[in-house]
Amino acid sequence: MMGTDLGRRRILQGMTFMAGSAALGAGAAGPTAVGSTDGTGFDWKAVRAAFPEQAPFVNLDNGCISLPPLAVQSTMLKQYKFANECPCYNMFEVLDNAVPATKARLAKMVGCEPDEIALNRCTTVGMCTAIFGMPLSRGDEVILSRWDYPSMISAWKQRAAREGIILRVAQFGLEDDDDTIIRAYAKEISPRTRAMHMTHMIHWSGRVIPVTEICQAAAARGIRTVVDAAQSFAHIPVDFRRIGCDYLATSFHKWLSGPIGTGMFVVKASRIEETWPLYGTFEELKGADKFSLSNLGTYNSADHYAINDAIDFHEHIGFERKHRRLQELSRYWVDKARGIQGFRIHSLMDHPGLGGLTAFSIDGMPVERIESRLRDEFKIQTRKRTPEGFRGIRVSPQVYNTFEELDMFVSALRKIAVSA
């Protein structure tokens, strides 16, 4: 039986996958006031119980990596054991038979054709395939922003240093309005512009930028577009066709709560042929499989097999309900923290793109100190974010986090702020 059917049955059986919990040696969380104010009566307590315990810290750092639900872990472990019993056959002839069905489900989620998807390890691999793989010549210009993910900026800098590509930087602030951001990208366009790179939800503060409008302006001039959807996929609406980009990449271990070390690269069909794969391929393959891990060296099929369980879980909650919940969690803790002396939120709390990822600072207190005190004294994992021109603590609860945990977090902030 394929992971899809198995996983769906488990999830629909009330999302209390206790057998997995025992097998993993991780006790499911006890009864917690998970709370829901969305008025739908949805059982968030069952969602919480479907995840492992958070240890040693409460994880408010899901923008880095989410805990995978127990059902996902259980499939990964079970299939990893199976894979180890006869690796080449069990992985490539058995587990990989699930890949077409997985890609069909992902294609539906992200609004593309299954043939336009390559399964891989993470966003970095997909984005670097686009960055290094698109055909460009000396003097061609590429537009990006200083808020893009550092690995992507350095990949572009490498191309610039090696091949004479020219990088132009769209200048905008994380709290600027959408029109200002659209204009910032448009302003850098010249007759030599060949590509534009965007981060859909900017990882420093959760700012969602108007990628659709920017991509439309680019497409009208024949400019290729690359969208980094690491933080937006399975979190806020992401539709490849509607955005109209040429390349999009994401990781599944963030907002999909998928197996750690899995992701996908989406390439518009008409761009597949001209785009180079990142590594040497084993064979000529149809469609985006040219870029897939299965064609670029040995990988672990058990991880990819378990993606289905993560999709089951995500679909059981329902995309819109999940997005609303993540917004609700963010607004809940930020509203409570607003009374703290010196507290500053660096995210747009009324923007429709708001999700579970925001950033704050406390006047007069170094972010390094806030991060380490939260972790060492209060056992809460957040993440300091300090690119040039920004200093904040990123807070990113997931669907399993509770209002009680957010109360604990805000109470910790109050204590920390007193000593600022």
Ligand SMILES: Cc1ncc(COP(=O)(O)O)c(C=O)c1O
């Ligand atoms: C916007 C963005 N792009 C890319 C990445 C890299 O993701 P991965 O390490 O899964 O490749 C991250 C990780 O946080 C991110 O936030």
